Amino acid sequence: MTVILLRHGVSTSNIGHTLAGRTPGVELTERGTEQAAAVADRLAMLPIEHIASSPLLRCQRTVAPLAEKLGLEPEHDERLIEVDYGDWTGRPLAELVTEPLWKVVQRHASGAVFPGGEGLAQVQQRAVAAIRDTERRLAEQAGRDVLWVACAHGDIIKSILADALGLHLDSFQRIAVEPASISVVRYSPVGPSVWKFNDTGADLSALAGASAPAPGGEVPTATGADNGNAGHRDSP
Secondary structure (H helix, E strand, O other): OEEEEEEOOOEHHHHHOEOOOOOOOOOEOHHHHHHHHHHHHHHOOOOEEEEEEOOOHHHHHHHHHHHHHHOOOOEEOHHHOOOOOHHHOOOEHHHHOOOHHHHHHHHOHHHOEOOOOOEHHHHHHHHHHHHHHHHHHHHHHHOOOOEEEEEEOHHHHHHHHHHHHOOOHHHHHHOOOOOOOEEEEEEEOOEEEEEEEEEOOOOOHHHHOOOOOOOOOOOOOOOHHHOOOOOOOOOO
8 A cells, every 4th residue: 555645735824934733724825836736747647546635725725636637535534634733823933943842842752742732742643543544444445555645734744754764753853844745655564665755846657556666856846945844943
């Protein structure tokens, strides 16, 4: 079973350098909309059979072009929703970097619990469960391997990748997940393997075959300043 982890495109909160969290109505920017269309063009040639998504608007907008091309109805999974940042939600990142908890998030993520919100260890548990549960369900229904997409948020995807890589959650800040990037994990009976991460432009045609795609080919982008996710130096 192979899942393509897709982060939503650049949002208004990203360019506003605030921590959107679960704030409703956060839209994609014009650039984010362009990214969603480009992702659809890249992925539509693959035999994708299922799309799951965080229920938040920016993820819904990101998968909409792909879903239309493939004729699929995205399934909203609450376990893929953004971190509940509690009292930090909506605050400027420039303020949050002065909070004592900021350093905990960067260096000891497994012990970080947001005031009035949830802990990152809890986030990883629910996110990984969402992926593994869907994997099992799709395998049982199809009786074979299925290629599918899960659209979520930066910290959600990073926590899933950390688990797949066998990294302690405290190291998940070392993983970069840019807006509209894809990361690919194949789950087998003996464990997961990561084929790609933070990929924003490589040829994905090898995913349609039975063997792993050739490594490399990731193209750096200039969107780093717009990331606004909680894993980079400019966000918790």
